[in-house]
Amino acid sequence: MDEERNDVTIEPEAEGGGPESAERQEEKVENKLEKMREELKACRQEKQDYMDGWQRAKADYVNALKRFEIDAKASELRGRVKAVETLLPAFDALERAKEHGDVPEGFLAIARQLETAFAALGLKEVGKVGEKFDPALHEAFGQEITESVEMDGTVAAVLEKGWKINGSIIRPARVRVGHFEK
Secondary structure (H helix, E strand, C coil), X not given: CHHHHHCCXXXXXXXXXXCCCHHHXXXXXXXXXXXXXXXXXXXXXXXXXXXXXXXXXXXXXXXXXXXXXXXXXXXXXXXXXXXXXXXXXXXXXXXXXXXXXXXXXXXXXXXXXHHHHHHHCCEEEECCCCCECCCCCEEEEEEEEECCHHHCCEEEEEEECEEEECCEXXXXXXXXXXXXXX
16 A cells, blocks of 8 residues: 555645545545546446447458459459340350351451450350250250250250350350250
């Protein structure tokens, strides 16, 4: 207790008053210490409030950065999808022309350039003959009778290629589905 009193100065009595009792001085010191303890407790609480607020703000900032990154990737993907959707009709026309006869070499070069560009954008073809029919990837445009049970429920003919990018279907493949009849 004596160490605590070293920091507290006791003021001399004003003239005309008697010497203050030791008990009274002890009471003043205790009151002063209690007041200081309350101020310290209030300061610690205020510090904790500021720390909690700072930590919440930091967490909000980190979450915002993550959201911005996710939004940027989604925006990039939407841009690629839009570009591919714009070019697909021209590519389909070139594909149909190749299937129906002689196509000038210049048009074949354009088709190869489009294929290269689509691959660079991450575009993958959907729908090949022999694949198991999947309604998430294929759009059925009729059935064809098959000669074996193994071909039942598989893609028998591709009428129009489907396309996907990063796992998202841009356009399902338009197919005819094999059906086995006994």
